[in-house]
Amino acid sequence: MRWSSDRCMRCGVVVPWGRSVCRRCNPADLPSPSPTQYHATVFLSVLAAVLVFTVVLLVRG
Numbered sequence: 001m002r003w004s005s006d007r008c009m010r011c012g013v014v015v016p017w018g019r020s021v022c023r024r025c026n027p028a029d030l031p032s033p034s035p036t037q038y039h040a041t042v043f044l045s046v047l048a049a050v051l052v053f054t055v056v057l058l059v060r061g
């Protein structure tokens with residue numbers, strides 16, 4: 001079961017269901033990524049950082 005409201009992924013305030021950020025964190029009401037997309041983006045960013053770090057270590061020997 002899911003509540004009829006969600007929470008802002010930035011400040012934690014209650015937002016309408018289906019929204020990932022509140023009005024205050026997204027004043028322009030830009031299309032915000034869904035929580036799943038947000039987590040995927042974070043995961044890819046971390047993965048990219050690890051890859052870059054590994055390459056730097058390999059290049060420096």
Ligand SMILES: [Zn+2]
Nearest residue numbers: 008011022025
């Ligand atoms: Zn917020």
